[in-house]
Amino acid sequence: MAKLLSIALLFLIGSSAFAQTNPVGIFQNNADVGKPKMTGSATYDSNTQTYTIRGGGSNIWFNRDEFHYLYNHIQGDFILTAHFEFMGQKGDPHRKIGWMVRESADEAAASMNAVVHGDGLTVLQWRPLRGAFMRDPQDEIFYSKKTVFQVIQLERSGKKMIMRVANWGEPLQEVGSHEMPDLPDAVLAGLFISSHNPDDVQEAKVWNVRIDKPVASIYHPNPQIQKLLPKTQDVLGCRLEIMTIADGKRKVIQESSGKFEAPNWMPDGKKLLYNEGGALFTIPVTGGTPEKLNTGTVSRINNDHGISFDGKQLAISGGKEGATGGSYVYVLPLTGGTPKLITQESPSYWHGWATNNKDVVFVGQRNGSKIYNIYRANINNGKEEALTKNTAGHVDGPEYSPDGKYIYYNANPTGTMQIWRMKPDGSGKEQITFDENHNWFPHISPDGKWIAYISFPTDIDPNAHPSYQRVTLRLLPTTGGAPRVMAYLYGGQGTINVNSWSPDSKFISFVSNSEKAATPIAEKAK
Structure with missing residues (x-):
């Protein structure tokens, strides 16, 4: 009893x-x-x-x-x-x-x-x-x-x-x-x-x-083992966040059980642009109902997109109508409209506008090579010029500084992915970060003072930037110095692939992940 x-x-x-x-x-x-x-x-x-x-x-x-x-x-x-x-x-x-x-x-x-x-x-x-x-x-x-x-x-x-x-x-x-x-x-x-x-x-x-709530990873740092793993990955829910640079305080303005990626800050400072389900959407920075942007017949848009320095044009990366697979670079008015094809070959992933608003830089594979290199193309005639000529390793994320003096990018010539920069003609390459992390996607603030980038853990392949990792967002002065950790999050691919600084350089936007959704998806290969 x-x-x-x-x-x-x-x-x-x-x-x-x-x-x-x-x-x-x-x-x-x-x-x-x-x-x-x-x-x-x-x-x-x-x-x-x-x-x-x-x-x-x-x-x-x-x-x-x-x-x-x-x-x-x-x-x-x-x-x-x-x-x-x-x-x-x-x-x-x-x-x-x-x-x-x-x-x-x-x-x-x-x-x-x-x-x-x-x-x-x-x-x-x-x-x-x-x-x-x-x-x-x-x-x-x-x-x-x-x-x-x-x-x-x-x-x-x-x-x-x-x-x-x-x-x-x-x-x-x-x-x-x-x-x-x-x-x-x-x-x-x-x-x-x-x-x-x-x-x-x-x-x-x-x-x-x-x-x-992390998911069981299908990623393996050994590329040979990775080839044997399934090609699908559980989807985690997403948060669209805005962070104040001065104190690191973050606000979630949009959440989804599905997958969206890579916000850009619109020139008026009032909206963000992001990709979801192969399309582009805008949303007020205070949150609200997303609105789909008209991109014509290009409907398989990925997370490499961005706005010209004059605020009038939008570059996107996506599939070609009638073709299966592949990524090409297009340009269209920022207000929406019919995209113009810039690159004739695939894969091509846009990453930056030149300050003259007439050229774009992207990464691609050419002439049967399995190595990605950085290219510049003129949006009027599509003429391409190789800015790197790597035969090993990987380069990615090229982006012009606002003054036009440098192209910042990430590269792995030594076994660790680090941030680099070079002159617009491809000369004068110099390493910017020196640490054990794998650092990707440098984004320069509009005032030219800061480099924001994402750091992946040491136990991944330096040439990979997989989803669903414990990552950090970091900030480094363009004049040099020690980097500062701005945010600790679960994310990776799609978190900050493109420049997402606010026009006044006081905020930055990114995507973090939360918990498992219902349907697995195929990961974008790059």
């Missing part, structure tokens, strides 16, 4: 905790856990897409917890990433914020916590079983308590949980990892705050909150 009463009591505790649903932002549940003396709360500012969380609680430690929790029910693998900042300097040094994954809302539940304390202590801690004492690896990392904010990421890959952190502008660093074999596949996951003082309530701001 006593055993039955205990089970019933546990059921009631769990049921009452789960019943406290009060959706805030993307989180479906907003509740105190462990009945802290001081009640917590959470709000969401939809304009800035920022959360304010407040919470009391004696601690998150020993064999029970007290804190405030914003969470969703989630299954399988995931990547949780956000920026956190305590509001105010007062409070217990061990006040806590971060990401938490729990088996239930029970105060004694098994959990895995990616924690930053008020005094800068940063640690991965876990409770392996319900009612067990909390543990940590004892190799704790201390950051200065003067740190303004910090990026915290918690990833689950199978039974393994991995915590990474960074001060904004820096690469993510792994704090620790731990296997949680007894944590169920279906868990609670979300943001938490605990004051570490039963008589106090602490407050924090949280922004750039992203919950990503």
Whole structure:
């Protein structure tokens, strides 16, 4: 009888905790856990897409917890990433914020916590079983308590949980990892705050909150093995985002369960242009209903498209009417209309306009070669000129600087993809980035001061830029210096293939991925 009463009591505790649903932002549940003396709360500012969380609680430690929790029910693998900042300097040094994954809302539940304390202590801690004492690896990392904010990421890959952190502008660093074999596949996951003082309530701001659900990758870094893998890839949902360059704050303006790619910023600064399903669409930068752009008979448009410096013309890459496969470069009025074929041979992938608005640069394969090189073509007569003559490696993403002095591009002559530049005639080639990452698609800001590019992880083929990877967007002064990490995201192919700077150089747009959609698609080969 006593055993039955205990089970019933546990059921009631769990049921009452789960019943406290009060959706805030993307989180479906907003509740105190462990009945802290001081009640917590959470709000969401939809304009800035920022959360304010407040919470009391004696601690998150020993064999029970007290804190405030914003969470969703989630299954399988995931990547949780956000920026956190305590509001105010007062409070217990061990006040806590971060990401938490729990088996239930029970105060004694098994959990895995990616924690930053008020005094800068940063640690991965876990409770392996319900009612067990909390543990940590004892190799704790201390950051200065003067740190303004910090990026915290918690990833689950199978039974393994991995915590990474960074001060904004820096690469993510792994704090620790731990296997949680007894944590169920279906868990609670979300943001938490605990004051570490039963008589106090602490407050924090949280922004750039992203919950990503990766898919099993069909990509393999060995090209010979890759040839044997299926040619289709699960589709992940997409977010169209705008980021402020000054502080890295991001806003999602459009979401889809399907696949869209490669935003361009329209010259008036009021709309974005992107490709989806072989067509082009515009959407207000504040969000809203997309409108299809008239591209005539060219209906298999890919993610290589962009706007001339004078704001009057649009270059696109896509299939030729009546032909199967292949990519050709076309030019049409930015307002829409009948495209003019520029390149007679395929594959040709547009990437940049010359400042004279009469030439375009693209990458292509010619004369039976399997190697991509950079070419320039005149839009009036289609005459092509090779600017690189590689016989090995790969080049991609050529783009003119606004002053017309350089063409920036990415190249792999040494085994690592890096950012390069050359003079418009193809001479004076010089390397710009020097690191272990594979860096792609340099985009120059309209004011000529910055290079934005995407960095892929070290474990991919340097000649590949696959979808669905843990990537970063980086910013580098055109005058030289150290690059800064602007965004941490799940993405890759289609994220930032083309220039997406705002006309005033204050914002940049890109595509990130979220979770699996229903239908697999064939990946674009390039």
